[in-house]
Amino acid sequence: MEGSHQLPTSKPLPVLPAVEAAKRLAAFAAVDRHVGLKHKIIGIGSGSTVPYVVDRIVAQGAQANLGRVFVPTGFQSKELIIKAGLVLGDVDQYPKLDVTIDGADEVDDQLNSIKGGGACQLREKVLAEAAETWVIVADYRKNSKLLGTNWTQGIPIEVAPFAYAKVLTNLADMGSPATLPSGKPGLTLRMGKMKAGPVVSDNGMFIIDAPFPPELMAKPEELLHKIKMLTGVVEVGLFCNMARAAYFGNEASRHTHTHSLSHEPAVDKTNADADTDAVQDGTVSIRNNDGSVEQLQSVPDVPVVA
Numbered sequence: 001m002e003g004s005h006q007l008p009t010s011k012p013l014p015v016l017p018a019v020e021a022a023k024r025l026a027a028f029a030a031v032d033r034h035v036g037l038k039h040k041i042i043g044i045g046s047g048s049t050v051p052y053v054v055d056r057i058v059a060q061g062a063q064a065n066l067g068r069v070f071v072p073t074g075f076q077s078k079e080l081i082i083k084a085g086l087v088l089g090d091v092d093q094y095p096k097l098d099v100t101i102d103g104a105d106e107v108d109d110q111l112n113s114i115k116g117g118g119a120c121q122l123r124e125k126v127l128a129e130a131a132e133t134w135v136i137v138a139d140y141r142k143n144s145k146l147l148g149t150n151w152t153q154g155i156p157i158e159v160a161p162f163a164y165a166k167v168l169t170n171l172a173d174m175g176s177p178a179t180l181p182s183g184k185p186g187l188t189l190r191m192g193k194m195k196a197g198p199v200v201s202d203n204g205m206f207i208i209d210a211p212f213p214p215e216l217m218a219k220p221e222e223l224l225h226k227i228k229m230l231t232g233v234v235e236v237g238l239f240c241n242m243a244r245a246a247y248f249g250n251e252a253s254r255h256t257h258t259h260s261l262s263h264e265p266a267v268d269k270t271n272a273d274a275d276t277d278a279v280q281d282g283t284v285s286i287r288n289n290d291g292s293v294e295q296l297q298s299v300p301d302v303p304v305v306a
C-alpha cells in the first residue's frame, strides 16, 4: 500500500477469553479500516471493547499519532486516552470529528443500536453525530436482527433527576412493562452498585432502563422520537441511522497459541467472560450502512496504517 508503513512486531499478543478476543478482533479491524493517517480528530467511545481500539491506535506508532487529538465520550475513555499518552481534547474545542469508534449493547440488521449500558449515551450520541464517520465495535453477542433480543434490560434513558418519576410514569403508559415475561424486573430507575441510590451519569443525570415489547422495538426510530419528546428526557440510548458500519468479532477456535504484537494491550478484564481461551485468528463480520456484509478471515497482528 503506497504511503503506508508496517510496524515491527515485538511482544506476544496475550491470549484472551473468547469474548474478549472477539472484542479485540472487532476493534483492531475497525481501526485498521477507519483510522488512517489523514484522520486527526478521533472520538473514543465507552465500554469494555473500546480499550482495544485505543491499543490498536497506539500500535500505529508515535508518527501516526503526531498531531492527532482524541475526544472521549466520558470519564472512562478520558482515562484511557490519558493513560495511553494520547492528546486529549473536548467536543467544545472540536465540534467536528473525523471518526468516532464506540461499542454497543445490541445492534440490529439495519445498524440501529442500543447504547447506554455504561450510562454514557448522551456524550456518545454527541460524538457519534459530530463525527463524519461513526463506527460500532462489538463481540458476537451484540449482533441481532431485532433490538431487545439479547439486551433485554431495556433502552437506557438519561433523565433530569427531578423528572425521573414523571418519566417513569410516561414510559409505563407507552407500554414499558414493570416485569418482563421472564419474571425479571422491567422498567426501572438504574440503581448504583456499591452505592446507595441511583446511578448518576457523567452529566449528573439519572438513568432509566425501559424495555418494550418486540412490536415496539421493531420500529426503533419511531420509539426513539416518542421517548425523546417526553419532558425531562435528556437522551435516549437508541442510535438510529447513524453508523457507517458495525464490526462484530466472532468466536475464535478453542485452541491456544500466541501471536506477536508491537505493544502490550491495556486489557480491562473486569467484564471478561472467562469461559475459554481463544486466539487472534477468529473472523470478523462487518455490516456496512449500504447493506453490504463482509467477512474478514483474520486480522493482522500489526496495523498497516494508510
Ligand SMILES: O=C(CO)[C@H](O)[C@H](O)COP(=O)(O)O
Binding pocket: 045, 046, 047, 048, 049, 050, 102, 103, 104, 105, 114, 115, 116, 117, 118, 119, 120, 121, 124, 271
Ligand atoms: O454504550 C455504552 C456505554 O454507555 C457502551 O458502548 C456499551 O455498553 C458497550 O459496552 P461493551 O463494549 O462493554 O460491551
